[in-house]
Amino acid sequence: MSFESFRLSVQALAEAGWLPSALSWGFAVNALLAGLIVGPMLGSLGTLVVVRRHAFFAEAVGHAALTGVAIGILAGEPYTAPYGALFGYCLIFAIGLDYLRGRTGLSADTLIGVFLSMSLALGASILLILAGRINVHILENVLFGSILTVNGVDLALLAAVGLVVIALTAVLYNRFMLSSFHPALALVRGLPVRRLDYLFVMLITVVTVASLKIVGAVLVGALLVIPAAAARIVARSLAGFWWLSIGIATFSTLAGILLPMQFDLPVPSGAAIILVAGSCFLICTALRALVPGLKGNVL
Amino acid sequence: MSPRGPGIALAGVGLSLGGTKVLADVSLAVRPGSIHAIVGPNGGGKSSLLRCLLGQMPHRGRIVLDWPGEAGRIAYVPQALQFDTGLPMTVRDFLATLSGERPAFLRPRPATLARIEAQLEHMGLAGKADRRMGALSGGERQRVLLAQALDPAPDLLILDEPMAALDEAGARMIEAVLQELRAQGVTVLWVEHDLAAVRRLADRVTALNRGVVFEGEARSVLTPERVLDLLSHRAAA
Numbered sequence: 001m002s003f004e005s006f007r008l009s010v011q012a013l014a015e016a017g018w019l020p021s022a023l024s025w026g027f028a029v030n031a032l033l034a035g036l037i038v039g040p041m042l043g044s045l046g047t048l049v050v051v052r053r054h055a056f057f058a059e060a061v062g063h064a065a066l067t068g069v070a071i072g073i074l075a076g077e078p079y080t081a082p083y084g085a086l087f088g089y090c091l092i093f094a095i096g097l098d099y100l101r102g103r104t105g106l107s108a109d110t111l112i113g114v115f116l117s118m119s120l121a122l123g124a125s126i127l128l129i130l131a132g133r134i135n136v137h138i139l140e141n142v143l144f145g146s147i148l149t150v151n152g153v154d155l156a157l158l159a160a161v162g163l164v165v166i167a168l169t170a171v172l173y174n175r176f177m178l179s180s181f182h183p184a185l186a187l188v189r190g191l192p193v194r195r196l197d198y199l200f201v202m203l204i205t206v207v208t209v210a211s212l213k214i215v216g217a218v219l220v221g222a223l224l225v226i227p228a229a230a231a232r233i234v235a236r237s238l239a240g241f242w243w244l245s246i247g248i249a250t251f252s253t254l255a256g257i258l259l260p261m262q263f264d265l266p267v268p269s270g271a272a273i274i275l276v277a278g279s280c281f282l283i284c285t286a287l288r289a290l291v292p293g294l295k296g297n298v299l
Numbered sequence: 300m301s302p303r304g305p306g307i308a309l310a311g312v313g314l315s316l317g318g319t320k321v322l323a324d325v326s327l328a329v330r331p332g333s334i335h336a337i338v339g340p341n342g343g344g345k346s347s348l349l350r351c352l353l354g355q356m357p358h359r360g361r362i363v364l365d366w367p368g369e370a371g372r373i374a375y376v377p378q379a380l381q382f383d384t385g386l387p388m389t390v391r392d393f394l395a396t397l398s399g400e401r402p403a404f405l406r407p408r409p410a411t412l413a414r415i416e417a418q419l420e421h422m423g424l425a426g427k428a429d430r431r432m433g434a435l436s437g438g439e440r441q442r443v444l445l446a447q448a449l450d451p452a453p454d455l456l457i458l459d460e461p462m463a464a465l466d467e468a469g470a471r472m473i474e475a476v477l478q479e480l481r482a483q484g485v486t487v488l489w490v491e492h493d494l495a496a497v498r499r500l501a502d503r504v505t506a507l508n509r510g511v512v513f514e515g516e517a518r519s520v521l522t523p524e525r526v527l528d529l530l531s532h533r534a535a536a
Contacts, residue, residue: 047404051383051386053383170402171402173402173403173404174396174397174399174402174403175399177388177396177403178396178397181382181383181386181388181393181396182377182380182381182382184350184353184355184375184377185375185377185447187353187354187355188353188373188374188375188457189397232385232386232387235387236387236389236431237387237388237389237391237392237429238387238388238389238392238396238403238404239392239403239404239405239406240387241387241404242403242404243404
């Protein structure tokens, strides 16, 4: 079955009342498919982001994307998909930051604060130059996500990135986990801890850029962190942690895409996704407080 | 039985951190298949020396491992397991992660599960596989760390104060393990504060206070006068 006939089938089912009526629109099916990739990808990687304490880093990469978009437009890339500058700038930002961590004696949060401020200043300066050439309101789509703009190219890119990231995460999961849990032990076991660190920040960057259209630059970091944080609160094993994080991320993404369309709410997809994920986090917090068995033995 | 562990030779090893001399011109030799203890005051550079040996610190001088054949497996038991105690990682998860056979979010193979249960039983931790790592006592964590070091079987075992958090039963268990390893020809380099245990178990001992203070047969060289002199002084300036 081709992608086009699949989409038409979904639209037909929605029109017949078997699926939510929002799916009678072609762009909504695109967005839903994107959500089915983004959710598991961010949910899986998010568990490692939380364990490695890279939450602020993921947020910073998301914000750096704004400058990447500005550089792309300045360089003549299409303003709806300046992927060359986005990937290039965000990778330089992430690798540069990781390189200087441990070489400056500064804590990670201080270094991220410095990089983030510099990046936003650069982005703001370039946007001022661009103000006369483009309607800067199109940047709202980059900042907060817009399912209306997800096209076949975006889906293909997302699917390719999703496949690579999920495969690498699955194969290297134990290595990433051990090198975060106890780096000295990981080194003795022969793991290339520093190289794993670089690979991990590159994965975060690539995932962030590929998810921009759905979740938005400001909020993609949050979707890496919130489902995993919620799962960590109530999970009792690594398996529970991983599966629950994926479940919450996927549910939040799909609900955040469908609910505003279904109920005609004027909310960008990114914001709706994060509001759903945030609600899941609050529910998990309440569950932990109410169910004694979920507290574990750690106060 | 011929030793399967390596001999270790350190020659003129020095280490400075932030302008402070941590190790100065340390030279010592560890015989293959022996238990070699390192004792000394806090701040005397014992753990730093282990980290130099493990290749985790840039140092001066030479460190050579002389393996009897092909290089074997090095295992390490750190002084303390500092980690995020709220992480939902059970003892089984931790050991399965180290086994590296399947991603930790999938159920390990039955053979791996059986091996983990056997490891835990050997360490006196039967029935603790489902406990969170963060919920273990210091002594239990130390036993888990020893369990991970013994599987797969090591040829060189590096121990950094393994008895620090253990009760009497735990210390006896470590002693039994060390004797098993000596019988198997494994080389053990062991940083320890418990000098009575060192006298009982170690073949040789090196006293370290940034530099080598004395060394020799553990039973004969650890005289009360020398020990008092070593431990009653702060780390050398």
